[in-house]
Amino acid sequence: MSMRILVLGGTGFLGRHVIQEALARGYCTTILDRGACEPTLFASHPEIERLRGDRNTDISALAEHVFDGVVDTSGYNAAQMKRTAAVLRRASSGAHWVYISSISAYASFPSGRDYDESAPSQQGEVGYGANKARAEDALMSSWPLTQQTVVRPALIVGPHDPTGRFTYWPLRVARGGEVLAPGEPSSRMQYIDVRDLAAWVLSLCELRHCGIFNAVAPTVSMEQLLKECRRVTGSTAHFHWCDDRILLDAGVQPWIGLPLWLPGADPDFGGFQRASNARAVGAGLRFRPLSETIRETYEWARAEQDLPRKQVSVINAEHEAKILALLRSASTL
Template sequence: MRLLILGGTVFLGRHVIDAALARGHAVTMLNRGRHGRGLFPEVERLIGDRDGDMSALRGRSFDAVIDCSAFTPAQIDRTLAALDTGAPQVVFVSSISAYGRFEPGKVYDESTALAAGHEGYGALKARAEEALARALPDRHAIVRPGLIVGPHDPTGRFTYWPTRVARGGEILAPGRPERPVQFIDARDLALFCITLAESRATGAFNAIGHRLPMLELLDTCLDAAPASDARFTWVPDETLLAMDVVPWTGLPLWLPESDPAYGGMLLADARRAYAAGLTTRPVLASVTDTLAWATAPRDTDWDGAKLVAALTPEREAECLARVKA
């Protein structure tokens, strides 16, 4: 297949290109050209701006498009308008954030109502989905991942845990040990996007890994760092909130389970995606590879602007001291 990848130099997109090349597809990438200039020399590179000039696509023809970067309806419309030879099958990477609400304790699937309005990341993703569905009602697939993890993650939202456990010592562990969490390795998500393009599947898919207890994730981080002397102190949601720990970013993968808007965000039903070909690697593989990448030298054009403000060692120690007091 002739594949157009929108994005492709920072995180998910580079894994999508890796997967496409491994499957023998001819790949063209389009991005702003700000990162990864030395990546994929065998791949045709087009320069374009989702909020500006997309003329590089004029007169070009592709069998499928995998869109890893759009998050507004205008970006969807501008891209499809630039594909003046006719838009092929489009696989759009949206987000579970496109759903409007995550009720505490409630599992949700692809029939869940989308966010309303035109402000905020989730609402804009929802409107982008709708723009694509209007333009290509029978030629699109919408992929809604949860937290995307693995090597080259620019946010640090998952990387925090393998690196923190490897550092050792007493660790502030959030909520109940049995609290369920979910995430998806970027490489598994990338391969799923290729699979959907190849099969010309349509509809929406929650692309996220199986639920596992937070304790199992942290124990797996210990398995990946056997020299660590890490030990976990579990702190209830209410105590963390009272200490002004910020959910999701201050302690990644932590959301208070009783939160009326986000308490159930890590309870996605992904059966439809698995039936369509999603496969996920063992958690230990994701943790081990993430730790290896995190402790290796960074790319020369690494940009840390998207790193979340997770707890510093000093802030974590302060919180632990308050818990003991």
């Protein structure tokens, strides 16, 4: 018997990959979304059931449907989770619910300190991470603990990433020339390929595997990332490593201005990219090579016509050139 799966929020980034994987597995797939993001996606698949609903107001379209599993990619606060649970209980009280939360749900990330799923969560209801933590709490109180899984991904990367964070690096390195490389070459970088995440969360749902898991690929250094970008794209780029303090003084915004860069000494976020993935690996999470993630993200980005409109506000070429000039000047003193 085919598994009946509900994907909450299915036309964005992670959702589309979850649906593609569900189709490949032959699941009976239903999507609930607002129809605001790429409403024609999967239009060529009549076997997919499309339901319209807004988790902030009305999701009555779910009321009479029966599902074996729920993959929740769109829950952002406690009210949404409670509203959804109340509707699903009418006909799908036996479904296993996999909620995609975030590493940001943890309370703090002290510099130099590793952490696992036992670390305390954020408090309050202000900000993305706190709201994700409250959504987790709401699920735990609204749905049987033996029928739920909470997944906390690191930065999700890969084809169709709307943020452009990871995508920035293969595109920038491919352009060649002098590339501003942030922080120490050995600084840690964590991510999860969206396709590895999609396949794993469906397996968690199918196997009804409970618990809380950090979804994080094996850690690589920033130097490894940039060198692999250079190798995969065939670039002749040369990397100029720049100290955290110089970048901050130059007005470069961590994580956004130069994506994936976080100053290692930052007392609140210096340890952000030090999450343990041991529990997730034990539960079956597997990873494709970094080179494959870079290559396929790069190929998608090159073909994406409106990519610049979607990207985060990274530093522009002029700003990068000024910092590179500053580094050259300092090296001649």
